[in-house]
Amino acid sequence: MTIFFLLSSLGLFLAGLIHLFISPDHFSHAPAHGAFFALSGVLQVGWSLLALRSGLRQRRWLRWSGLILSGGMVALWLLTQWVQTPFADAPEPVDWATLICKAAEGLAFVSLIAAVSRNTEARRGSQAAALLRATSTAGLGGLLVWGSGLLVTPLFPNLIHTHNHSLNFAVFPSSAAYFSMVYSGKEADQLTSVSSARIQSMTLHETTLTDGVARMVPLETVTFTPHTVVSFAPGGKHIMLDGLAGDLYNGEIIPVQFHFASGRTITVHFTVLQDAPTGRVNFASSDGFQITNAWMRATVNANGLISLADGGYEWQLPPGFPLPRVPDNNPMTAEKAELGRYLFYDQRLSGNGTLACAGCHIQALAFTDGKAVSSGSTGDSTPRNSPSLTNVAYNATYTWSNPNLLVLERQIVIPMFGEHPVEMGITGNENTVITRLQQDERYQRLFAAAFPQQVQPFTFNNITLALSSFVRTLLSGNSAYDQYMRGNTAALSESARRGMDMFLSENFECHHCHTGFNFSLSTVIASTTLDERPFFNTGLYNVGGTGAYAAPNSGIYEITNRPEDMGRFRPPSLRNVALTAPYMHDGSITTLEAVIQFYADGGRNITEGEFAGDGRKNPFKSGFVPGFTLSDQQKADFVAFLESLTDEQFTRDPRFSDPFIVSGS
Ligand code: HEC
Ligand code: HEC
Known part of the structure; x- marks a missing residue:
């Protein structure tokens, strides 16, 4: 009996540690989940310590609470995977931490059930009843936590974790200015208006969420209480901008006057940016105010604000597309x-x-x-x-x-x-x-x-x-998929929609490498500061079992000469991919169906000829190409989704076509 208690205590200790370990990371993007994991971790670790101390005496309440913290947690997790997840629009992805954690809870549960069973051994008749009671206690406990989680979710809409993993278009809301300020004076003061010689109209607003609908409400004043941070940030308070006197440049600094009820006026310098800064962009103080990250969002052709980072060139960007990066020595004209x-x-x-x-x-x-x-x-x-x-x-x-x-x-x-x-x-x-x-x-x-x-x-x-x-200028963003994303639900067939869900899911891993608005991890935009140059070995070759690729192509190894770079190629954009056969760097796969089969196989096994070798076992293959099983229907769905990325208009657009034919010479 003690051995079972020892096992359950070990199981819950491990599960609790994992919960505590993953909590901070979740807390930053899904606070409700982060808090729940922290609480679960504390309870599980606490329980296991208590059980170790008093386990020998087998307290009844300890047994029952243990059942809920082990089997109940597994039941809760199964419900979130298969029915619905409280505080989220989709289940948390299953990774190693999850699997180990659930296995540990399972071990604890089984051990506790064994303990219950041994406890009632003497009284045969009641043993079945006791086991049933124990199991249903755990199940009901899980169900109760899950149900109450679901019930309170709508009350806290801003805690809901959205899993928009990959297709996060850079959406530009209307032009606005943001900052963070602390006032260190003695008495509170009220900001009543802001103005700038460069911008015709600047008004204080707040975005509020009522019943899940965002609304903009004008603010009469904003109160600055001493030593309290006032934060204007996307999705909350902001200064709305309208009408521009002259041109704005990316990175330009615009002075803005803040007018207060007390009669004081201070000048805050805003930096024009295309995207929220990731680090600190500026820091200043003025008349008792400390100001950080004062920035304005420059948008393209919206509300009269035009970012002129490219010398006045009017990009004809597809809706929602960010400004491309252009080198300083060749501004667009x-x-x-x-x-x-x-x-x-x-x-x-x-x-x-x-x-x-x-x-x-x-x-x-x-x-x-x-x-x-x-x-x-x-x-x-x-x-x-x-x-x-x-x-x-x-x-x-x-x-x-x-x-x-x-x-x-x-x-x-x-x-x-x-x-x-x-x-x-x-x-x-x-x-x-x-x-x-x-x-x-x-x-x-x-x-x-x-x-x-x-x-x-x-x-x-x-x-x-x-x-x-x-x-x-060869920009393409009007495929059926784009139309669907802009609200035309009829643009994608049922099959393409299923394919899209598969493409984005963790099960098939595609989105790790073909991510973002351009379906490639290898993407930079005007405001990108991170220098990322991703390349992957997808297991196309394994010549002679050495990991080698078919000559003369060996990926970035050709440049770096590092053995681990063998066969690593850039993930190409998948836009218009239905038009670009044959596929891969050497055109060695002829159809999209075959590409899908290649990923399902987890690489390519070449059985004869000079390139013979099992690419599935290439030692340098990326972990994101593990292989998976697919029904014929799922294969067709994948292809339907890839076909929905075709932008017919792009292939006929007269702006990109042969000018010698167009002008008749
Ligand atoms: C590990 C990163 C990675 C993952 C995961 C991945 N790809 Fe790829 N994909 C690549 C790379 C790299 C290439 C080019 C490989 C080469 O040419 O050797 C490629 C090529 C392709 C091509 C051919 C494109 C062309 O123009 O030739 C298609 C289609 C494609 N991938 C679709 C998918 C689908 C569908 C999935 C999910 C089942 C997927 N990829 C998963 C990295 C990845
Ligand atoms: C003989 C056929 C051929 C001609 C002619 C040709 N290209 Fe290419 N182009 C290719 C091939 C093949 C690659 C891939 C090169 C590689 O990966 O090493 C490529 C790559 C590129 C790329 C890189 C695309 C990317 O996604 O990285 C650009 C841009 C490009 N070509 C533009 C041009 C321009 C502009 C011209 C005319 C000056 C031109 N090409 C002429 C065959 C050609």
């Missing part, structure tokens, strides 16, 4: 993009006059060429598949696997001048190419407009700048 569009479609840019960029990047195929690998102007084959140019403006790195190629301007010179393999074949033909272009009157006009300050604008540097500017 409509003129450069226009010149770049002509160059992109012009075979005269290649050494022998036979191949344009568009020869390997065809609009109808989302700017791929439909081949496993491409052929250059002189017949050389490229080692890799021509990638889609959909939304490349947001790529963190360029090409399939180069952690050092961070800007388009540096990538684009490769097809122009590269000799291994020859693509455009300009090297050795520089003068011929420039002369060809110079002789065309249209280019005389286009170059002069794009580079107005320059006497001799026909340079390869300018050609690169113009091509990059054009390629940055």
Whole structure:
């Protein structure tokens, strides 16, 4: 009997420790869950210590409370997984901590049941009844906690944890200013209004949540009590901005006057940003006030505020898309993009006059060429598949696997001048190419407009700048999936919707690597400060069981020479993926169905030929490609979802099409 108590005590001790361990992390994004885990942890650890001390004497209340803290917790967890989770819109994902914790609770429960059973051994008749009572105590306890959790959830809407794992579009609310301030004077004062020479109208507002609906309420005044923080933050109090006098630049500092009831006026300097700062952006003090993180959200074409980080260029961003990052030495202009569009479609840019960029990047195929690998102007084959140019403006790195190629301007010179393999074949033909272009009157006009300050604008540097500017305009965000996300529920079929749920779920892991608005972890936007360059080995090859990939492609290993980098490639965006077959860096998978089967298998087993080897066992394979089982229906659902990422309009958009055809020459 004691041994069972010892086991249950150990089980609950472990479960309690895990609960305490995961509590702080949850607390930050799901306070209700964090608090519940902390409470469970304290109770379980407390129980196990009590049981160790007095277990020998087998107190009755200790047995019953133990049953609830073990079996009850398992029952509660099962209910949250299969029915509904209090304070959340979806179940918590199951990870190792969960499994170990539930196993420990299960062990404690079984041990306690054994203890109960031994206790009643002598009285045979009552044994079954006692076991039934013990089990139902645990079950009912779990049910009660779960039910009351569900009942009180609606009372605390701001504690609800939303699991919007991956498709979190950068949504820009209306333009607003935020700050955090502490007043250290003696008497309270009231902020009555704010004003700035740069902004026509600034009003104090608060967003409130009633019955789950957000409303903006104007604030007459805001009281500053001494030594108390007043915080204006997204989702709460804010200064609403309307009408702009002059232009705003990203990072610009705008002075704003704060007017108080006491008659005092202070000036607070706000930094214009596109997104909430992650660290401290400024700190200042003025007349008894300490001010931190005063910032304004600059939005694109909303409420008259336009971020002019790009020298006044009007991005035609798909709804909800963030501003792309643009290098300082090549700010966007409509003129450069226009010149770049002509160059992109012009075979005269290649050494022998036979191949344009568009020869390997065809609009109808989302700017791929439909081949496993491409052929250059002189017949050389490229080692890799021509990638889609959909939304490349947001790529963190360029090409399939180069952690050092961070800007388009540096990538684009490769097809122009590269000799291994020859693509455009300009090297050795520089003068011929420039002369060809110079002789065309249209280019005389286009170059002069794009580079107005320059006497001799026909340079390869300018050609690169113009091509990059054009390629940055290739933005796609009007697929059926996008329409669905904007509220048109009919845009996605039932099947595509099921596929989307699978794509986002933890079971299939896709979203870890194909995440965010561009379906690639390898994404940067104008305001990105973190330098992340993700690459993964997905188990495509394992030549000879050594982990090697099929030559000449070995992923970023080619650059870093680190063994663990073998086979690591950039996760490509999946936008327009239905148009970009064949797939993977070497075009070695022909259909989307086959790609899905490849992930289901957890890699690719090649049984014969020079690349034979079981990719599923590649030692460098990412842990996110474990394999899974799929029904035929689920496979079709996955494909339907990937097909819903096709933006037909993008493939026909006249802004991206061949200008020589459009203008009839
Ligand atoms: C011979 C076919 C071919 C030609 C011509 C060609 N490309 Fe490419 N392009 C490719 C291939 C193949 C890759 C992938 C390279 C790699 O991963 O090493 C690529 C990659 C790119 C990328 C990187 C995309 C990404 O997601 O990282 C851009 C941008 C690009 N090309 C633009 C251009 C431009 C602009 C031109 C004309 C100057 C051009 N390409 C000419 C075949 C071609
Ligand atoms: C570990 C990260 C990771 C996970 C998880 C992952 N992918 Fe990928 N995906 C990649 C990488 C890297 C590539 C390119 C691999 C290569 O070319 O060698 C890729 C390529 C693809 C391609 C081909 C794209 C093209 O243009 O060639 C598709 C389609 C795709 N993944 C879909 C999925 C789906 C669906 C899932 C979930 C079942 C998934 N991926 C899970 C990293 C991942």
